[in-house]
Amino acid sequence: MSGDVKKAQAELNAKVLGRDGVTGTAIGLDGDKPCLKIYVRDAKSARGLPKRIAGFRVVTEVTGEFRRL
Numbered sequence: 001m002s003g004d005v006k007k008a009q010a011e012l013n014a015k016v017l018g019r020d021g022v023t024g025t026a027i028g029l030d031g032d033k034p035c036l037k038i039y040v041r042d043a044k045s046a047r048g049l050p051k052r053i054a055g056f057r058v059v060t061e062v063t064g065e066f067r068r069l
Helices: 003-016
Strands: 022-030 033-040 056-062
Touching: 003 022, 003 033, 003 056, 022 056
Parallel strands: 033 056
Antiparallel strands: 022 033
């Protein structure tokens, strides 16, 4: 994985982690290109999140709440 996408994820984390409903972020693939993912509790939580960071597409995924086992 390119260091650029890791830097972009760090920038994304600084912008979105801690927002209500955001449960995490990841680096993923959009087709064959690297992208960033934001995991959210529900569709309402996805409103207002960035669509691109440092040139990388940001994909939002509704996962529900994560719970410790």
